[in-house]
Amino acid sequence: MKDIHVLVVWPIRPAQLAQLEQTYTAHRYDQATPAEKAAMIQQVGDRIRAVVTTHGGGFEKNLLDQLPNLEIVACASVGYDTLCVKDCQARGIPVTNTPDVLTDDVADMAMLLMLATLRRFLPAVDWIKQGDWVSKGMMPLNTAVRGKTLGIVGLGRIGKAIATRAEAFGMSVSYYNRSPKSDVPYRYYDDLHALANDVDVLMPMVPGGTDTQGLISRSVLEALGANGYFINVSRGSVVDETALVELLQQRAIAGAGLDVFTDEPNVPSALLELDNVALQPHCASGTFETRAAMAQLVLDNLEAHFSGKPLLTVI
Numbered sequence: 350m351k352d353i354h355v356l357v358v359w360p361i362r363p364a365q366l367a368q369l370e371q372t373y374t375a376h377r378y379d380q381a382t383p384a385e386k387a388a389m390i391q392q393v394g395d396r397i398r399a400v401v402t403t404h405g406g407g408f409e410k411n412l413l414d415q416l417p418n419l420e421i422v423a424c425a426s427v428g429y430d431t432l433c434v435k436d437c438q439a440r441g442i443p444v445t446n447t448p449d450v451l452t453d454d455v456a457d458m459a460m461l462l463m464l465a466t467l468r469r470f471l472p473a474v475d476w477i478k479q480g481d482w483v484s485k486g487m488m489p490l491n492t493a494v495r496g497k498t499l500g501i502v503g504l505g506r507i508g509k510a511i512a513t514r515a516e517a518f519g520m521s522v523s524y525y526n527r528s529p530k531s532d533v534p535y536r537y538y539d540d541l542h543a544l545a546n547d548v549d550v551l552m553p554m555v556p557g558g559t560d561t562q563g564l565i566s567r568s569v570l571e572a573l574g575a576n577g578y579f580i581n582v583s584r585g586s587v588v589d590e591t592a593l594v595e596l597l598q599q600r601a602i603a604g605a606g607l608d609v610f611t612d613e614p615n616v617p618s619a620l621l622e623l624d625n626v627a628l629q630p631h632c633a634s635g636t637f638e639t640r641a642a643m644a645q646l647v648l649d650n651l652e653a654h655f656s657g658k659p660l661l662t663v664i
């Protein structure tokens with residue numbers, strides 16, 4: 350398959366990247382300077398038949414338009430809100446993603462952030478490091494998860510995996526979705542404000558993009574209230590981040606655990622000052638195991654496409 354040219358817009362894991370480079374003729378767009386990128390597209394743009402990318406690496410219409418013979422875009426993420434999927438589909442170019450293989454790690458991160466926030470894990474570490482345990486004694490108490498209600502917004506693959514974990518921690522689960530799910534025992538809300546008002550922890554698990562932009566609005570957060578916690582491992586765009594920061598500062602919501610932000614990698618500086626937040630740098634799927642599985646799924650989709658077999662995970 351060495352005659353097949355692949356544009357690497359964002360690299361996959363080293364072992365799978367090496368396999369990609371052995372199998373195909375790979376062009377490392379990801380490593381090129383802007384001038385080198387322009388030259389690369391000029392030289393081989395019309396020979397590129399596949400693109401490898403991720404939602405973080407993006408793939409925009411501007412680049413798509415310069416690849417007249419593109420046949421497939423293989424994306425190493427489940428989210429695809431930063432990719433020009435509709436433009437690809439309009440040209441009949443399939444886009445693949447990597448669902449399922451990352452579900453457990455992302456659900457684990459949601460639980461980690463929830464536990465860290467309610468149990469005040471990071472302030473407790475500081476309590477030791479700053480000598481407060483010695484000078485002030487036991488730290489102030491924190492909040493139990495057992496007996497609390499978790500409200501999941503978007504009960505898809507990851508949302509369900511979080512719900513299962515939450516049940517094991519002794520929580521009740523409620524959810525908001527576009528329509529009720531017939532295969533779960535959890536309480537369904539068709540009103541997001543009502544869900545936020547009734548739960549202790551609110552957790553969006555919807556995709557990013559225009560449909561969900563600002564879904565968690567200021568009024569939804571106000572409905573969550575001063576004893577409510579907000580945990581976000583979905584996308585920064587789904588919440589009104591300005592309102593979130595203000596309400597956290599005012600203690601109008603109790604705390605937040607955030608893996609995703611509106612303008613990554615820039616995190617609002619006000620968040621860094623707060624002791625009622627736990628922050629992660631968008632790394633919920635970032636384990637060796639899961640990133641390798643995601644990279645392998647990229648390879649498997651390319652292999653299926655160029656062997657004339659059905660794609661494994663097409664969007």
Ligand code: NDP
Pocket residue numbers: 427428429448449451455502503504505506507508525526527528554555556557560561582583584608609631632633634635
């Ligand atoms: P799924 O498609 O399985 O689940 C998404 C759920 O959101 C579905 O239940 C869907 O409803 C619901 N939904 C979609 N749009 C809306 C809407 N407008 N209003 C209400 N509900 C809506 O996706 P996954 O669970 O696999 O992944 C979810 C998201 O998690 C990804 O899109 C990505 O953004 C994020 N993610 C974040 C990661 C990180 O590193 N932080 C890593 C991986 C994923 P319906 O059932 O009706 O289709």
